[in-house]
Amino acid sequence: MIIDKLTELALNAGNGDESAMEELLPIVMSKAKAIAIKQLWHHSLEEIEDLSQDILYRFLKSLSSFKGKAKFNSWFDRLALNTCVSNYRKTITKWRQPVFIEQQEGYIPDYDIDLDCYELIKLCTLKQELVIRLVMQGNNYSEIASQLDIEYEAARSYYRRGIKRIQLRHIQHGCSTNT
Numbered sequence: 001m002i003i004d005k006l007t008e009l010a011l012n013a014g015n016g017d018e019s020a021m022e023e024l025l026p027i028v029m030s031k032a033k034a035i036a037i038k039q040l041w042h043h044s045l046e047e048i049e050d051l052s053q054d055i056l057y058r059f060l061k062s063l064s065s066f067k068g069k070a071k072f073n074s075w076f077d078r079l080a081l082n083t084c085v086s087n088y089r090k091t092i093t094k095w096r097q098p099v100f101i102e103q104q105e106g107y108i109p110d111y112d113i114d115l116d117c118y119e120l121i122k123l124c125t126l127k128q129e130l131v132i133r134l135v136m137q138g139n140n141y142s143e144i145a146s147q148l149d150i151e152y153e154a155a156r157s158y159y160r161r162g163i164k165r166i167q168l169r170h171i172q173h174g175c176s177t178n179t
Helices: 005-016 019-037 044-067 072-095 112-119 126-136 141-148 151-173
Strands: none
Touching: 005 019, 005 044, 005 072, 019 044, 019 072, 044 072, 126 141, 126 151, 141 151
């Protein structure tokens, strides 16, 4: 079996060879940065740097498990992609948290109503839910389109369809809608 130079370096670095690690690390750092930029090209530099650091951390943590069954580039690309997907899921999970009205002085939230609203929003598709939440946070369609990497009209459409779905569900349960 022919082993390329990066695969050999990774195998040696995984076995504790410090000189191999010193040679491999700059290559991995530039690959991690390139993948982060490719995945988050429309995000801030801080988010890109965070993702590249997460990829690098996952690489360092997983290097000892690299056995050379696949080429290093293939293994690293899969590891980086899995890290990107994991970070995306964390972001989506964070956005799916209940959105309550900010507490103001003397305000006591009606958690039954707020939780009911949260449950209704969860009936929407994921993109509809995200757009509705971003509108609730005060974003306009242009900002939402750029944040979610979708067209302006798509953002409007997701919002309208999501609201329509919520209204239909309200009507089915005998509630009135004022939206």
